[in-house]
Amino acid sequence: MTSPTTPSEPPLDETLEEVLAGGARPPVGRYRLDLATGQWAWSDEVYVMHGFDPGQIVPTTPLMLSHKHPDDRARVDGLLRRAAETGQPFSSVHRIRDARGKTRTLAVTGQGRRDPATGRVTELFGYFIDVTESHREAAARDATASIQASAERRAVIEQAKGVLMVVYGIDEEAAFEQLRQASNLANIAVRDIAYSLVHLFSGPEVTVFPTREAIEEFLEKPIPPEEL
Template sequence: MNDSEPSAAAVEAALAPGHRAPVGRYRLDLVTGRWAWSDEIFEMHGFRPGEVVPTTELVLAHKHPEDRERVDHVLRNAAATGQPFSSLHRIVDAQGRTRTLAVTGQSRRDPDSGSITELYGYFIDVTKADREQAQREATASIRASAESRASIEQAKGVVMVTYGASEEEALQRLRTASNERNVALRDLAAGLVEWFAEPGTTRFPGADEMTEFLAGPGDQAADR
């Protein structure tokens, strides 16, 4: 699943206690290709109940272009195998709004021939949950980025004082150590700040101690 596709976490959020996601029932006649939708599914697709005649062509036409082929494959596979299925994908409704739907289904067979004649199940609109999940992920990313920048700024300040270096020189020392140790700059900075702020620390590290720290792991704080 690529980054643009809806997250499965949205389904968990939508189905969590206290969250009332819109749910609708459907039935697909595999012989005629006609669908039967409950009112909720018409509304999910931006129509008034009964406004259009649901067909597989209509259903696929409203799928998000990036998800359409995948959904078509899911439906074809279910019709061929009769296996229960689920799909999480986006649609573009009749008003041009993008929604995220979870679809579950199972099959019915003709009792005489044994052939698969029908698929039925539920559409669940998880748009709100998907949006909330995206917002949570974005917030976490912003917070992590801010914390990373804060650590780098603090580490840069310690290096400046230790070496009597300029801001640019201190940042370059950190970058050089990051490259030589193959450690992300944010992790190196966080480690330096943690080392400097250890309980019992009463002075800035000396240049030799800092050089030793930047060169690699060690018990630099033992004598401080």
């Protein structure tokens, strides 16, 4: 396939930026779409991304859309239609089911080329990028971060419950109920109530364990973390 004229850099959406942020360089292939005929010209890499041998089929828009994941198909179709109308640079990340039944995650970037005589957009050109592995790694990073954040939230709540259990001589369930009631009265999330409590009464600068009166004063008028 003849390489198209190098386009100006299309804007990357946030998901595409994330999956391309690190790791090994993913496979990249070129494409060109003739808007008059609906036929695509693919580099060898794009055939492989779609599960075909290079030159095995004649790529068309209906065939390409048939491989899009059902949940992403309408969005990609709309993206291409808008690009065909405006010629503006675009980018998106979507899933496909290749000819072998494998689900892949592809990024597509591109822009339109206009006929100098009429000013009409006559073709789209750009790149497909197989970000399947990068996307999986990004999802794993997100999951790890989410698990870590959840563990941290649980930890601070456990610490706050411990303070209340010692001060009031109550059990774990009653301590959490104290936090929940303070949360409802102040309209502040339980985890934020817990964070403020731990910060104010269990921080490294605190040398004396808080009194019952100090705890009660806090629970009546909790301080949001951003005001500490």
